[in-house]
Amino acid sequence: MRKTLLTLAAVLGIFPLVSGQSIINGRVEGATSADKVYTAIFNSKGLPIPVDSARVGDDGRFSLKTNLSGTDVLIVTLPKEDKLAMGRGAFRGKLFGMFLEGDNGTYDFAADKNGNVTISGGIYDDDKWTAVKKATLSRGPYEALQKAQEDFVIENPSHYAYTAYVVATRLRGGDITAEKAEIAYANLDEPVRASRYGKILGQALDDARNSAPGMPAPAFTLTDKDGKTLNLSDYRGKYLLLEFWGSWCGPCRATNPMLAQLYAKYKNKGFDIVSLACRETSEKNWLAAIAKDNMTWTQVNTSVQPNAATGREIMEEYNISYFPQSILIGPDGVIVDRGHAQDIMKEIGRIFSKK
Numbered sequence: 001m002r003k004t005l006l007t008l009a010a011v012l013g014i015f016p017l018v019s020g021q022s023i024i025n026g027r028v029e030g031a032t033s034a035d036k037v038y039t040a041i042f043n044s045k046g047l048p049i050p051v052d053s054a055r056v057g058d059d060g061r062f063s064l065k066t067n068l069s070g071t072d073v074l075i076v077t078l079p080k081e082d083k084l085a086m087g088r089g090a091f092r093g094k095l096f097g098m099f100l101e102g103d104n105g106t107y108d109f110a111a112d113k114n115g116n117v118t119i120s121g122g123i124y125d126d127d128k129w130t131a132v133k134k135a136t137l138s139r140g141p142y143e144a145l146q147k148a149q150e151d152f153v154i155e156n157p158s159h160y161a162y163t164a165y166v167v168a169t170r171l172r173g174g175d176i177t178a179e180k181a182e183i184a185y186a187n188l189d190e191p192v193r194a195s196r197y198g199k200i201l202g203q204a205l206d207d208a209r210n211s212a213p214g215m216p217a218p219a220f221t222l223t224d225k226d227g228k229t230l231n232l233s234d235y236r237g238k239y240l241l242l243e244f245w246g247s248w249c250g251p252c253r254a255t256n257p258m259l260a261q262l263y264a265k266y267k268n269k270g271f272d273i274v275s276l277a278c279r280e281t282s283e284k285n286w287l288a289a290i291a292k293d294n295m296t297w298t299q300v301n302t303s304v305q306p307n308a309a310t311g312r313e314i315m316e317e318y319n320i321s322y323f324p325q326s327i328l329i330g331p332d333g334v335i336v337d338r339g340h341a342q343d344i345m346k347e348i349g350r351i352f353s354k355k
Helices: 002-010 127-137 142-155 161-172 178-187 196-210 250-266 283-292 341-353
Strands: 022-028 035-042 048-055 061-066 071-079 094-100 106-111 117-120 221-223 229-231 239-245 271-277 298-301 325-329 335-339
Touching: 022 035, 022 071, 022 094, 035 061, 048 061, 048 071, 094 106, 094 117, 127 142, 142 161, 161 178, 161 196, 178 196, 239 250, 239 341, 250 271, 250 341, 283 298, 325 341, 335 341
Parallel strands: 022 106, 239 271, 271 298
Antiparallel strands: 022 061, 035 048, 035 071, 071 094, 106 117, 221 229, 239 325, 325 335
């Protein structure tokens, strides 16, 4: 999903520092006066929230004013009697990605019947953006888009919030280290740090710092598969392995039998495991995987609940960027180590071999 959102945003722009009302003059081929056009932004679950709307003419033309700025948006056309809804069925109608500058600019937007989009105005006319746009529209290797974005960031380290967007996405995705992201963040102008993606990058860096070895593990309150509430503090005095995984993840499933052996070996020696399922789309598949893989320790589906202690996603708080990923917490509640599951299992073996 992250790469999908990245592609949607990337085709479509960079925004400068000044915020203001933008006007989108557009035409969507196939739309008529029976339709309405919306701008919508994504919530934390990746679903659209409608913000602004305008009527569409018989020729598919519209003029929409919006105060949205510095954010990736959807342009959605739907029949007037329909409403842009959350949850199931949210992605209805004709959908197009765009990134708004918020610079009191006017954009010309055109979408043909095949979904191909042409946008002009503002930064879309800037030569510096050409390589990123070309890499996106070519639908070539993802690495080509990454290279184009990296080149843009190198050339524009401070003035554009799109730079913060790229760095934040790379940090959350595990493509760059926190150290490199810290340097990039330090180079940003203050207004960029205050932008939406500047704040997202700042939060991602805080999460990386707060979940590093040697730091107190972020507190959590979650509900397990049996409806029992568990808190991080419940495990004080034990070594606790947090295992971030998914029933859909092949390497995770291959790791589970090794975790079962580890649990059987050390569960009576001051050791416990909490498996935290992420990005699950089917509770049935999740429960089936638990049973098949003989996962007899505590199981939590984080896909259906935030951390009740903070209201945030625990995957973000622990800076999880790949699966499976393990975090070992000591009896004092401090993070001992983190990384690939097999490496952390070896560390656990070394710890208990000294006892």
